[in-house]
Amino acid sequence: MNKLRTFVVGGSVTLAFVTLWAALRYGLSPASNGGYLRAAAVVVLLPTIPVAVARGKLWVRRLAEYKRNGSGLSFERKSIFVSGDDVGDAERTLAEIEDAVSAADDYDDCRRDQFGEGRGLTVRHTGYHNSFVRVAGDGRVVVTGASKNTHSLASLVERVASLSMERTRNHPFLEPKPVRGAPRAFLGLFLVFLLLFGAAGVGAAAYPADAYSAPERAVFVGYDAQADVVPGYDRTDATLDRTALLVSALGEEAVELQWDRDDSDRLSEHTRQSVFLSAEGTEILDYVRDGSLTPAERERVSTLETDLHAAECRVASAVTTRIEKDRVEGDATALTDARETLRERAAAAGHLCDA
Numbered sequence: 001m002n003k004l005r006t007f008v009v010g011g012s013v014t015l016a017f018v019t020l021w022a023a024l025r026y027g028l029s030p031a032s033n034g035g036y037l038r039a040a041a042v043v044v045l046l047p048t049i050p051v052a053v054a055r056g057k058l059w060v061r062r063l064a065e066y067k068r069n070g071s072g073l074s075f076e077r078k079s080i081f082v083s084g085d086d087v088g089d090a091e092r093t094l095a096e097i098e099d100a101v102s103a104a105d106d107y108d109d110c111r112r113d114q115f116g117e118g119r120g121l122t123v124r125h126t127g128y129h130n131s132f133v134r135v136a137g138d139g140r141v142v143v144t145g146a147s148k149n150t151h152s153l154a155s156l157v158e159r160v161a162s163l164s165m166e167r168t169r170n171h172p173f174l175e176p177k178p179v180r181g182a183p184r185a186f187l188g189l190f191l192v193f194l195l196l197f198g199a200a201g202v203g204a205a206a207y208p209a210d211a212y213s214a215p216e217r218a219v220f221v222g223y224d225a226q227a228d229v230v231p232g233y234d235r236t237d238a239t240l241d242r243t244a245l246l247v248s249a250l251g252e253e254a255v256e257l258q259w260d261r262d263d264s265d266r267l268s269e270h271t272r273q274s275v276f277l278s279a280e281g282t283e284i285l286d287y288v289r290d291g292s293l294t295p296a297e298r299e300r301v302s303t304l305e306t307d308l309h310a311a312e313c314r315v316a317s318a319v320t321t322r323i324e325k326d327r328v329e330g331d332a333t334a335l336t337d338a339r340e341t342l343r344e345r346a347a348a349a350g351h352l353c354d355a
Contacts (some may be wrong), residue, residue, distance in 0.1 A: 004050060004188055011195045012046045015039060018202055018225075025224060026206045035205030042198025046191060053187060079145050081154035082172055083163040086139025093141065093161050094121060097133055100160045106152060125149045133157065136172045141165070209280075211273040212249075219245060236288060236297060243284050243304050250277040250311040257318035264330030267322065271338030274315045278345055281308045309351035312342040316353050 019039040026032065087093045094112075101110040101123055113122040113132075120134035123145075131145030131153045141163060143154045154165040203217030212220070220242050227238035253274040257267060285305050293301065319339040322328050328335065343353045 004184065004191075007188070008047045008050060008191060011191075012043050015046070015195065015198050015202075016043045018199070019043065021225070021228075022202050022206050022221070025228070029208075031208040032205035035201040035203070035208065038201030039198045039205070042194055042201065046194060046198070049191065049194075050187065079147075079150040080168050080172075081143040081150070081157075081165040082136075082168050083141040083157075083161070083165055085163055087135065087141060087161060087163070088139070090135040090139070091119070094119065094133065094135065096160050097121060097157055100156055101153070104156065106149065123153055125153075140172065142172055209276065211276045211280075216245060216249060236291065236293070239284060239288055240297065240300055240304065243281055243288075243308075246277050246281045246284070247304060247307045247311055250274055250281065250308065251314060253277070254311065254314035254318045257315065257322065264328050264332060264335070267319075267328060268334040268338075271315070271319060271335050274312075275338050275341050278308065278312050278342055282345065305349065306351070309346040309349050312346045313351065313353035315339075316342045316346075 019036060022039075023036060028036070098110050098112070098121055101107050101121070107123050107125045109124040111122055113120055115132070115134055117134055117136065120132060123131045123133065125131065126147070126149060129145070129147045129149060131143065131147070131150040133153070134142045134144075136142055141157060141161060143150060143157055143165065145153065157163065158165045199218065200214045203212075203214060203221050206221050206224070207217045223238040223241050224235075226233050227235045253270050257270050261267075281304075285301055285308070289298075289301055316339045319335050323332055323335065346353050
């Protein structure tokens, strides 16, 4: 099995398993269904695309042959005859055809040959032209060649094997070929991005809030998966690790508020996300605190709570700096409302903001 096939099969199976696990772990909801559908679509598309591309190449080759030969069937290019019926005993049929060709005066030589599809006959005529007789996997007899003598050979096969040989454009042994070379590298890169897109769908289904980035969702899901499969790492550990990342993300919002553009809509988006992260972190810590915790876990909860309120104050300070330096274009009401909300939450926990 080549590397690309291993990747698409392994990626599809893994993504399908993770999607099923996520559906059982987080449940279904209108907000999460879109993410599950995205992941399911990638599970189907990942192994399908290489096959579709290979078949597309085959159809392009057939179209090129059609354009080259025009509306008719060329005598000079790849004359192909296929029997309408299959034969029961391929070896006996080939032996009868070989005897008939050897006895005829129109051909120089007839010998058994080994082809990719199996045993067959190579018939030489007019000194250097060859025609070929093979039996396809479905039992049909196939005669191919590139000269007019191929037609007489097909007629001989009709008489000897009591078959009806029909001229066709479509070579029965012309099969889809995998993509090779540079296009294969680009295809592989595209499939990697497609797999990541599907994995991001699982993250969006697990944590659909738009305040989370795709990498943050991936880390959250990783924590939850680790809690389910790794001994010694339970859901409390996963929840506290997730809260620590939330606090870090809230601190990043303060940095973004300092450096982002002056547009009030853009800045309001940062403060809206900050209020959400603050509320989410507070809710999680309250939930964890009510559970059965070890002394070390209680100490970590206390540390996270302190860090959370410090991050709230940093966001509030960043908003104040923006407003005081007149670096807000447009209505700043949403920013000041968010600032007051964050200040009040910090003050309610006994953490007074300086700005």
